[in-house]
Amino acid sequence: MNDESAKFKRTLGGILTGLGLLLLLFACAAFMSSSNKVMGFDVSGARKIAPAVLGLILMVSGVGMINRT
Numbered sequence: 001m002n003d004e005s006a007k008f009k010r011t012l013g014g015i016l017t018g019l020g021l022l023l024l025l026f027a028c029a030a031f032m033s034s035s036n037k038v039m040g041f042d043v044s045g046a047r048k049i050a051p052a053v054l055g056l057i058l059m060v061s062g063v064g065m066i067n068r069t
Helices: 003-032 045-068
Strands: none
Touching: 003 045
């Protein structure tokens, strides 16, 4: 694997990890919120689970991509 490919994978892994963390923080705010509005988004019921699952997937794939390079 050449150096440019490794740099690209590390950068993409960092971006995915950051996005995953942001989504997990949003999910935490949604779970802790007493109202159905969080940062202007209407999250109620099962809609609170979707950002957590997506954030976890993005974070795990980003960390995995960083570790493999």
